[in-house]
Amino acid sequence: MRTRYLIIGNSAGGIGAAEAIREKDRKGSLTIVSDEAVPAYSKPLISKYLSGERTIENILYRPAEFYERNNITFLSGEKITRLEIGSKTAHCEDGKLIQWEKLLLATGGKPIIPGIKGLDKEGVFTFTSLGDVMAINKSLTRGQKAVIIGGGLIGVSASEALFKRGVDVTVVEMKDRVLNTILDEHTSFLAEKAFRKAGIKVITGHTVVEVSGDDSITEAILDDGATIPCDLVIVAIGVLPQLVLASNTEIKINRGVVVDRYMSTTCLNIYACGDVSESYDPVYDENRVIPVWPNAYMGGRVAGFNMAGVRTEYPASTSLNSLNYFGIDIVSAGLVTSPGEDYEVITRQENDMYKKVILKNGLISGLIFAGAIEQSGILFDLMKNKVPVEEFKQALLSDDFGLASLPQKLWKEKLQT
Amino acid sequence: MPVYTEMKKIQINEDFCVNCGLCKVYCTVEHSQTKDIIKAFKRENPAPVPRVRTESNGDISFAVLCQHCAEPWCVYSCLTGAMHKDLESNAVVVDEDKCVGCWTCIISCPYGILTRDGDHRHVVKCDLCPDREIPACVDNCPNEALTLVMDIEEVCQTVI
C-alpha cells in the first residue's frame, strides 16, 4: 500500500502527529501502524489497569471513533521490521509493504533488561505496556510477594499497583534513594516515607544479583547476600530508545534518533519524536532523550505540522514530572539537584509544603514543588522560555507568587490586558 | 474547510480591579454542589474550589483565569486525554471522570491557574460557566474589571 503520511507508533507521539497533520491536511492519506493490538492508550495508566481502578476502555487515550473520524488507516497488531529508505518502503512482519511520502518514527522506548541471572524465569515481567500488565494480571493469585527491581517512576508505579492488589511489595533501588533522577533528597525521602507508611518495603543502596528458583522463581538474591522470598519480579530499571528501525540506515543516531528543531531526522522526509528521539532541551542547551509523555506529544505535534508542510519549530521543553502516590503531590522539572557552585539554590519549607528552585546566571534551571504545587507552572514556563528572574527571584517560592510578581511587561503580554 | 465558532473570552482589565475578591467568591459558589453561598462556604465537604485567582502587587491587582489558549499545553501534556478542547465551544475543558489527578497539566500551565479539587482527586478549571449566559465572575464583578467579549476562533476538529 501507499500512504502520504506513515506514522510508526500509536502512542503520545504518534497521536500528537496525527492530530496536527489533520489540523492542516484533512485529506492526505494517513496511516498509523502499531505492533500493539489496541487503540491508543495512556501508558502511564497501565498501573491503574493493573490495580483494578480502571478498565481498558477507561485508559484509552482517545475515543473509539478517533481513527474513523479523522480518516486514519489504523493498522493495529502490525509490526514493522525494516525500513528501506531509498525506496521509501516499510516492511511489515507479515510481508506487507507500505510506501510513504513522509515518515514519522514514534516507536518509543523499550525496557532495559540488566544482566541479572535468572531473569528468563517464569514470573519475571517488565512494566511498560498494556501487554505487560495483562500478563502480570493473569499471573496474580492471592498472597503473592513481589520484588521490584528499580525505584524510578516505573518501579514506583508498578509497586503502587501491585500493593493495591494486595501483593506484598519490596522495591530494590541501587542508588541511595528512590526516584533519584526526578526528585531531590528531601522529596525522595518524603516519597519513601509515604511508601513505607503504606506498607511497601524499600531497600536502597543495593541491587538484585540473581533471581533464583527452579522453573518459577522463589527468591531474589541481593548483592550483600540477603535474600527476599518472592514469586513475582518486575524489572523496572528504565527505558532506552527503540532504535531497531533506524539503526543500520542513514538516519543519524546518538543516544536516540537525532532530530533538529523541526523534529526532522538527518534523512529528508523522515521525522522522529518522543522516547525514541533526542530533542532540544534548553536547560542543558543540547539535544537529550527525555522520556516523558508531554514532550512526546509536543514533539509529535511539531513533527506533524512539518510533515503537513507547515514549518513549525519545536518549543523548547525539558524534563517534567508529576507524582501523586499515596497522597503526596510532587512536581519537578529540569534539574532537581544542583550540579555545582555556579548554581544557586533557593528552598522553602513549611509543614507539608516544600519548594525549591535552582538558578544559573539568573535563569531557572530546575524546580521541585511538593504539597502546594499550583504555582509551579509559572516557573516551568519561565524556565522553558529562559526568562531572566534575577530581579524577582526572592518571590518565586512565596505563597502569593503569581503573574503579578513578574515585571509588568511580562504579565501584560501573557494576559493580553 | 476550517470551521469557526464564536467563543466566550473573559477580558481582564486591571485598571478597574479593586481586588475585592467577589469573582472568586461567586466562582466558588457557581462550582459548588448547592450553589448556595452559605452552604458552599460553610458546609460543603469537600469545600468547592474557585477557578479564578486574585493577585496584587503594590497598587496593581487583577484576576487570573484560564486563557483557553489556542495552543493549550495542558491539553498536550495530559496523560489521559481528559483535558481537551470542546468541539462546540472551543473552550479548554476537563473530563473529571477521566482525569486521574496526575497533575501534569498543573506544571504545564503557564498561568498556574489549574488547581486540584478539594479531595485532590482530579483537576478543576474555568469552564466558562456553561449553565450561564455570562460567567459568574464577570456577572459579579462590580467594576468591569472582568468583561465578557466574543471572539471568533477556528474550531480544532481533530483533538478528541
Ligand SMILES: Cc1cc2nc3c(=O)[nH]c(=O)nc-3n(C[C@H](O)[C@H](O)[C@H](O)COP(=O)(O)OP(=O)(O)OC[C@H]3O[C@@H](n4cnc5c(N)ncnc54)[C@H](O)[C@@H]3O)c2cc1C
Ligand atoms: C509505567 C509507566 C509510567 C509512566 N508514567 C509517566 C508519567 O507519569 N508522566 C510522564 O510524563 N511519562 C510517564 N511515562 C513515560 C511515557 O509513557 C512515555 O514517555 C511516552 O509513552 C512516550 O510516548 P512515545 O509515543 O514516544 O512512545 P511509546 O509510548 O513508547 O509508544 C511507542 C509505540 O510504538 C510501538 N512500536 C515500536 N516499534 C514498532 C514497530 N517496529 N512497529 C510497530 N509498532 C512499533 C510500540 O509498541 C508502542 O506502542 C511512563 C511510562 C511507563 C511505562
